[in-house]
Amino acid sequence: MRTTKSWWRASVVVVAAIAVGLPAATATAHPTKDRNKPVIQHGVTQPVFGYADAIRERVFVTSDVDSDGDGARDIVSMDIIRPKASAAGLKVPVIMDASPYYSTVCRGNETECKADLDGDGLNDQWPLFYDNYFVPRGYAVVLLDMIGTNNSTGCPVTGGRADNISAPTAIDWLNGRRAGTDATGKKVVANWHNGKTGMIGKSYDGTLANAAAASGVKGLSTIVPISAISSWYDYSRSNGLVTRANNYSGSLSNTVTNPARRLYCAPVRAQLGVDGDDTTGDYSPFWAERDYVPNADKVRASVFVVHGINDDNVRADHFSKWWDALAEKKVPRKLWLTGTGHIDPFDFRRGEWVDTLHRWFDFWLYDVRNGIMNEPMADIERAPDVWETHRNWPVPGTKTTPVALRPGVDGAAGELVLSTPGNGPKGPKGPKASQETRTFQDTPTMSQANAIRHPSDPQANTANRLVFLSQPLKAPLHISGSPIVKIKASVNGEDTSFAGLLVDYGTRPRFSTVGDGIRTLTEEDCWGEQATFGGFAENACYRQAEKTIATNPQELVTKGILDGLNLKSLSVSQPLVPGKKNAVEVPLLPEDYVFAAGNQIGVVLLGSYSGYSSRAKQTRAEITVHFDNSRIELPIVGGRPAAVRAGL
Structure with missing residues (x-):
């Protein structure tokens, strides 16, 4: 034996x-x-x-x-x-x-x-x-x-x-x-x-x-x-x-x-x-x-x-x-x-x-x-x-790598910038971490498609979403595992949802989502x-059957959503305190994805939205994001050095 x-x-x-x-x-x-x-x-x-x-x-x-x-x-x-x-x-x-x-x-x-x-x-x-x-x-x-x-x-x-x-x-x-x-x-x-x-x-x-x-x-x-x-x-x-x-x-x-x-x-x-x-x-x-x-x-x-x-x-x-x-x-x-x-x-x-x-x-x-x-x-x-x-x-060599969310100016998209390591109990802090805030409205009728490519400007902030973009990547960037959006947020009510989308902006052949990516043929084999x-x-x-391929100027890479009543426990609902700043951690679905050189990584923050097959909440609350240590943690193959090579 x-x-x-x-x-x-x-x-x-x-x-x-x-x-x-x-x-x-x-x-x-x-x-x-x-x-x-x-x-x-x-x-x-x-x-x-x-x-x-x-x-x-x-x-x-x-x-x-x-x-x-x-x-x-x-x-x-x-x-x-x-x-x-x-x-x-x-x-x-x-x-x-x-x-x-x-x-x-x-x-x-x-x-x-x-x-x-x-x-x-x-x-x-x-x-x-x-x-x-x-x-x-x-x-x-x-x-x-x-x-x-x-x-x-x-x-x-x-x-x-x-x-x-x-x-x-x-x-x-x-x-x-x-x-x-x-x-x-x-x-x-x-x-x-x-x-x-x-x-x-x-x-x-x-x-x-x-x-x-x-x-x-x-x-x-x-x-x-x-x-x-x-x-x-x-x-x-x-x-x-x-x-x-x-x-x-x-x-x-x-x-x-x-x-x-x-x-x-x-x-x-x-x-x-x-x-x-x-x-x-x-x-x-x-x-x-x-x-x-x-x-x-x-x-x-x-x-x-x-x-x-x-x-x-x-x-x-x-x-x-x-x-x-x-x-x-x-x-x-x-x-x-x-x-x-x-x-x-x-x-x-x-x-x-x-x-x-x-x-x-x-x-x-x-x-x-x-x-x-x-x-x-x-x-x-x-x-x-x-x-x-x-x-x-996840692929061996994958390391959780914090990437800071930095606010945009005059309605422009914010930035994704590689965080610098921190030694304090709060963990890594992004460059120029500040007390700046940005507010958007929980809009239950928002579709996933519009969240990614809003008709007025695919990459601009709007009244019901915040967008953060990296610079065009200098080298491919491979993620393998489950990203987490970690933000500080306050709400003007007792309830809302928090959603995060990870998006690839840049045209390339992609897996089609039509028919789950498969087309049935007439030929048989035995x-x-x-x-x-x-x-x-x-x-x-x-x-x-054969694969179907799409070519879009952007692609949803992964997504996640969290009930504001369950920030502390999935077993017990607890109303939010209006105006109180909360630590919000939105786990995104797992992925194994390579962002191509020249493309931009995007993070979109939303409230309730119809694209998660959810019974979206109808609170229409205002959500304020505080930019002291708000970030996305990406499972990057090669960790921080790979992110640096890619130009994050």
Whole structure:
């Protein structure tokens, strides 16, 4: 036994009986009935087990929750497809995609649903490519219906315990810790399982993977969360501000609920709205139940995170907070950070994704030593389809670097100037730090587009925003991590919001935000084997996609917003004292971005605004910024010396 690099703690064992190095003809042949081992060639499992003769099952497992309050514990339903050889001695791992969407929104870029087409109680339509590709390579694929959805009973609770317990319930059955039955009530056991399960999924599906890992369930070996939520509070709130009201939680629950049970589950949805507390937007036990980050210490599984840095649905702080917590607990991990939005890597980097995912699952579920854990930890998309690798994220060598906000004169934009180090308790102070102030009005109708490029003058201060600009950069400047706007501010009322935008002023090709940066093509390619189930041709072919590119004179790099009532605590709202100067820290969403030489870095300060998908406050308060130590702290790769070279 030997271990890989020291940043991950797991040790793996090569199974001596695994066949290695068989000739290509043997590696691709369909199995004899007594084949009971995978074939490993070139460091990966080979497609030797076929697909058309795969075993299909539907299994029901009783959970420990009663989400609908009917006095009966909820039943979790799962559809399983596995190699025929698993009935004759082959022990296989599981790839599980737990989802609430299989009979409603459905999955993938082509909205594939599950369906029993011939009425025999077995699934005939298998969404996504996982079954076509991995079953012939010796894996079982499990498509699990989250509690309250499709064939499972109960009611969805939008990130609550019933959601979170769905996959661990199935994993308990897979490992013999819980009973399962078929539709007739006959006991079913997973005597074909090798004890290892990997979970994967995009959006809500990936969120269920995060939740399962945070439960510490035994037998979950790895998860691959794609564009996944790590805290439902951060999905519905932003630092005390309501960004999605609880009618969204109820409508999402309604969307995914088994249609036959939607009316029945209405009281559960109504209670979600009450418990979530739209009135204050404060963090509470309701949200703590839906927050997986504090439970990173329970994670036993490795984690392969995939996220879009421009995802405005599940924003990038979901991956960064989870990633940082996992790093602190030394969880084995890997990251793909794309410039697209809420997109599956199958649609933004298909060939590399299938290859990498294959090696990842082989390593963690079949103990195949293929070197994937010796490779750089982070893949980052620098420009459309231009990728670079780094040994960690944020990029090593990144240093928090304070850049002072200096007021402009006669309505002109202010300046961004590199702060000089300070030795006092207040930290760094900018050059010519003063008692000057500038005032603007909280304007809830302000759009994000106008905040960046106001029609009268894209770079001028206005009555409802303050703009600060660097000089044109002398060299590229790379940021990697989460900037923070730190200002001193007073308000002429008891409530407002504080927002900060980081902007790149200068024309260059950029990731488009239209369609999350992806355009679907008519051409298809195929990944795996095909078969006919229930009269339906279950194929492995999918339409290709390509990146869309925009050229704008400016680009929003990242943003953040903070409720003025939550300056001191996210759990307790406290009114502002009119006229009192406050220390305000607005965390911006994480980024990995290079400002080009010749471009200008901009910081825009706002109050409430409609561009954060928020229920913007209607206070129309006047916000006064005090320029004694107001600044933005940028995570600059290379730190202060890099900022000096760039001319900040």
